[in-house]
Amino acid sequence: MMSKLQGKIAVVTGGTSGIGLATAQLFAAEGARVFITGRRQAELDKAAAGIPNATGIQADSSSSADLKRLFDTIREQAGRIDVLYVNAGGGSMAPLGAISEEHIADAFDRNVKGLIFTVQNALPLLGKGASVVLTSSTAGIVGTPAFSVYSASKAAVRNLARSWILDLKDRAIRINVVSPGPIRTPGLVELAGPDAAAQQGLLDMLAAQVPLGRVGEPEEIAKAVLFLASDDASFVNGAELFVDGGLAQV
Numbered sequence: 001m002m003s004k005l006q007g008k009i010a011v012v013t014g015g016t017s018g019i020g021l022a023t024a025q026l027f028a029a030e031g032a033r034v035f036i037t038g039r040r041q042a043e044l045d046k047a048a049a050g051i052p053n054a055t056g057i058q059a060d061s062s063s064s065a066d067l068k069r070l071f072d073t074i075r076e077q078a079g080r081i082d083v084l085y086v087n088a089g090g091g092s093m094a095p096l097g098a099i100s101e102e103h104i105a106d107a108f109d110r111n112v113k114g115l116i117f118t119v120q121n122a123l124p125l126l127g128k129g130a131s132v133v134l135t136s137s138t139a140g141i142v143g144t145p146a147f148s149v150y151s152a153s154k155a156a157v158r159n160l161a162r163s164w165i166l167d168l169k170d171r172a173i174r175i176n177v178v179s180p181g182p183i184r185t186p187g188l189v190e191l192a193g194p195d196a197a198a199q200q201g202l203l204d205m206l207a208a209q210v211p212l213g214r215v216g217e218p219e220e221i222a223k224a225v226l227f228l229a230s231d232d233a234s235f236v237n238g239a240e241l242f243v244d245g246g247l248a249q250v
């Protein structure tokens with residue numbers, strides 16, 4: 001069977017851990033040359049070493065200067081981008097009474113500003129048939145305690161996609177959104193702190209809310225991103241794909 005990304009140039013932001021790492025591995029297995037980004041050089045080197053045909057480029061998505069340097073480097077090394085998966089992001093918890101300026105800046109810099117400037121800087125490298133996948137979350141559509149700022153930042157993502165497909169009309173670039181439910185990643189379990197029992201408690205609590213009765217695995221998001229990124233989704237544009245065991249529907 002033909003590999004789904006044979007010969008393609010793919011970029012995965014936040015590719016050192018969790019969903020981004022699993023997706024970079026799947027993209028590579030499907031024949032892509034993969035560029036991954038992360039904030040810390042040591043983790044980036046470790047992740048890139050485990051992925052065939054991968055290059056790690058240090059870049060903090062919150063930094064416009066880093067993003068410019070990232071895409072300048074990709075232009076020099078590969079000349080174009082066929083698949084852009086904007087995965088870098090995350091957030092921390094704060095109930096309404098504890099929301100601070102820093103809390104808002106952290107979520108919106110990573111999940112909104114960083115996402116906007118990632119796509120903007122990539123634009124000159126995206127040709128006809130290119131695919132962009134953005135990362136939202138079920139938290140962007142259902143209420144989640146102590147997660148309102150993260151939820152608001154993720155809710156912004158679907159509206160960016162809906163407008164951008166109009167901004168890019170006639171360029172034949174597809175933009176879609178993947179919205180994971182609770183997925184067993186370092187980023188999720190660390191919300192419960194360093195204690196393993198507390199982390200398991202968080203996973204159990206989240207699993208109980210999901211109609212399928214469990215949390216998801218990073219590889220399950222990677223497969224959905226591969227679908228949106230590949231020509232299998234050639235007429236899918238401006239869509240939001242929930243990969244959440246049904247959580248967003250209840």
Ligand SMILES: NC(=O)c1ccc[n+]([C@@H]2O[C@H](COP(=O)([O-])OP(=O)(O)OC[C@H]3O[C@@H](n4cnc5c(N)ncnc54)[C@H](O)[C@@H]3O)[C@@H](O)[C@H]2O)c1
Nearest residue numbers: 014016017018019060061088089090137180182183185187
């Ligand atoms: N795990 C979940 O349950 C879940 C659910 C919905 C959405 N998401 C979203 O999926 C994405 C990946 O999350 P994950 O759970 O795999 O988290 P993770 O913490 O395990 O991995 C996140 C990756 O993004 C990178 N990253 C974070 N901020 C960055 C920045 N400013 N610049 C560059 N890289 C940055 C991290 O270094 C890491 O490589 C995030 O956007 C997250 O909000 C996760």
